[in-house]
Amino acid sequence: MLKLENIHASYGRSEALKGVSLEVNESEIVAIIGPNGSGKTTTLRVIFGLLPPTDGAVTIAGQPVSGEPAHTRARRKVAFGPEGGRVFTKLSVQENLELGAYTRRDKPGIQEDLALVHEIFPRLAERRRSLAGTLSGGERQMLCIGRCLMLRPSLLMLDEPSLGLAPLVVEEIYNRIELIRRRQVTILLVEQNAKKALEIADRGYVLALGRVALSGSGAELLANEEVQRAFLGG
Numbered sequence: 001m002l003k004l005e006n007i008h009a010s011y012g013r014s015e016a017l018k019g020v021s022l023e024v025n026e027s028e029i030v031a032i033i034g035p036n037g038s039g040k041t042t043t044l045r046v047i048f049g050l051l052p053p054t055d056g057a058v059t060i061a062g063q064p065v066s067g068e069p070a071h072t073r074a075r076r077k078v079a080f081g082p083e084g085g086r087v088f089t090k091l092s093v094q095e096n097l098e099l100g101a102y103t104r105r106d107k108p109g110i111q112e113d114l115a116l117v118h119e120i121f122p123r124l125a126e127r128r129r130s131l132a133g134t135l136s137g138g139e140r141q142m143l144c145i146g147r148c149l150m151l152r153p154s155l156l157m158l159d160e161p162s163l164g165l166a167p168l169v170v171e172e173i174y175n176r177i178e179l180i181r182r183r184q185v186t187i188l189l190v191e192q193n194a195k196k197a198l199e200i201a202d203r204g205y206v207l208a209l210g211r212v213a214l215s216g217s218g219a220e221l222l223a224n225e226e227v228q229r230a231f232l233g234g
Contacts, residue, residue, distance in 0.1 A: 001026045001155055001186045007056035009039075009046050016042040018210040019056070024155070029177070029187045031197035031218065033231060034207035040190040041083065043207070044157050048075045048080045052061030061154065074103050079148035083159040085141035085143065091095070093124055096132050096143055100150030109152070116183075117146040119178055138169035145176070155186045162193045174200060194231035198222045 002024040009017040017039045024030045032040050037039065045051040047058060049070035058066045060076055073080075079100075088096050097117060101110045118125035121142040127135065132143060143160055148156055161177070162170040178200055181187055191197035198204050201218035206227060214221065221227050 001028075001061060002188065003057075003059040004043070005059070005190075007043070007046055007058065008054045009042055009051055010054055011042075013053075015054075016210055017046065017053070017088070020207070020212055021056075022205050022212065022215070023189050026186055027181065027184050028202055029218075031082055031189045031191060031201035031204040032207060033075045033191055033194040033197060033204060033221075033227075034057065034213075035230070036192075037209075038207040038209040040207055041159055042210075044080065044159055044188070047073075047157065048078060063122060072162045073185060074151060077151060077154040079151045079153035079156050079158040081144045081148050081158045081161065084090070084163055085137065085144040086159070087135070087140050087143050087147070089131065091132055092128065093130055093132055093135070093143055094128040094224050096147050097124070097128075097150050100147035103151065109214070110150070113150055113152055119151050120149070120179055121146050138165050138173065141169075141173055142176070145173075146181075149180065149185075153185060155188065156180065157188045157190075159190045160192060161189070162191060163197060170196060194227070195222070198227075 003021055004022050006018045006019050020043060026138050030033050032043060034040050049068055053066060057064055097114060104110055116119040123139055124142055124146055161173055173194055189197050198221050204218050204221045206214040
């Protein structure tokens with residue numbers, strides 16, 4: 001589904017990624033964890049075409065895409081939910097969801113997916129006429145993910161979906177992420193909440209200083225003493 005090979009990326013003179021290689025297989029949940037400034041969000045930005053790599057290759061569904069702009073990634077059914085559950089605050093919940101399907105012309109399919117989003121996130125159905133700016137943090141995160149699902153993505157990338165949310169809300173969001181995966185959506189997840197991410201991940205990567213420091217199954221990384229010391233309070 002997704003392959004990064006020896007990716008380097010910079011902001012001006014500052015090199016943020018220094019040879020990152022990783023793979024995400026179809027229908028997997030893969031987590032990327034690491035300290036602040038390790039390159040987690042930069043990796044997602046490179047994959048989505050928001051930051052061109054200075055070296056290396058990005059392959060999606062077997063096709064090289066390193067030189068393509070961001071809007072073409074959406075046409076390849078790659079959806080990106082940015083950090084903080086960003087939504088269009090002056091538009092309604094319904095309008096936000098409809099914007100998620102902007103590349104599509106199949107009206108019956110769009111209506112099917114709108115019903116699916118309402119099934120996964122019933123609160124969005126209840127608040128469909130509300131301005132997105134009036135939603136709680138958890139509701140905004142649900143809307144951000146729901147808007148991504150309206151693309152009918154093959155690959156869903158989520159950046160810090162638990163950021164700033166209460167523990168009960170985090171539990172609800174993660175239950176929904178697992179439900180989405182059961183519908184054959186591949187998920188790449190960047191998280192500061194390493195324990196929660198690794199609990200549901202098939203595999204994970206630990207980034208440090210722009211490089212992959214560790215990789216393995218979610219269970220292996222949860223049991224790793226170095227990961228426990230750094231991220232789990234062990």
